[in-house]
Amino acid sequence: MNSIKSLIDTLYDTANLTDDQLLMILTEIKSTEDLQYLFDKAVSKKASHYKDAVYMRGLIEFTNYCKQNCNYCGIRGLNTTVDRYRLDKDMILSCCKEGYQLGYRTFVLQGGEDPYYTDARLVEIIKAIKIQHPDCAVTLSIGERSRESYVALKMAGVDRYLLRHETASKELYESLHPNMSFENRRECLYTLKALGYQVGAGFMVGLPNQTDEDLVKDLRFLKILSPEMIGIGPYIPHEHTPLKGAHGGTVEKTLILLALTRLLVPKALLPSTTAMGTLDPKGREKALKAGANVVMPNLSPTDVREKYELYKDKICTGDEAAHCRQCIEGRIKSAGFSVDMGRGDHANFKSEHSSKALFTIVE
């Protein structure tokens, strides 16, 4: 057995390796045989916790206004070519209703950092969703907010929060995020965890100037934080950003990082991202076959889909929710997995856990 395979075996058995060993896999893994070995191990680890289930989440992109200016992101505030939109409470509720009828039991509300959505407005929206759909989980993904805000949102019923750390290299983070703080973003993740949210961190692969050493830092950060969800996708350039003309990440490198993440944080919920499907028509199936176990089909109204353009040529912008549901189901089955329309909580998570954690803190 070669040294790469034996490292993968150690990682499989112990859910850990040293930084140098991780770096060695990242830099040396090349042969189709070793790659397949890694992906198969990742799928087998996933199966030991989640069998062959792939969880579905209905994604609602409810605002493309953003006060931040991340250099990679198509909806950054300074991009004046974006046609900005917001969905009001009724529109969001009608997306949820349609999603519910299609079988979704998790709604992910994602948007730019839009000051219009004050705590009061969000609390009203979330409570309304929870009243209409008490059996559903609500996930928010709206960037950095204050601790008080995260408390208010948790109390209103939010179950989960996605906040990718984007990159665990301080230098790279600061070069990509004007006027944002590397420390604050991490602090937000720890706060969300302490408040009892199921937390999602994650990073992009193939950012300009990102090295394999930087990616090892991402893996180490995830191992330490051990978030319930981990979003990993290739960086894809957008022409109306300062990084236009950059190369972007590849499907293959992203698959390697997905698989390594599955083995390092075995119970994590790992989405097969739209960005993978954008780079490769079979990208999402490949991600499932490298250890991913979540997909997030779009429930946003079709007339706003194109306006939520984080990167070039984002797919599925013209498709109705029902079409997305069918299309993804077909992809999951063709990859050899089965669709799970339940809430899809993390393997360790009991729903009463979330309220208890908050209760102790608020007391």
Ligand code: SAH
């Ligand atoms: N405002 C929210 C949601 C951001 S959009 C927040 O701050 O968390 C969701 C994710 O899309 C980001 O976290 C980022 O990792 C990813 N993303 C943004 N621009 C991208 C691009 N050009 N290519 C690939 N992924 C991108």
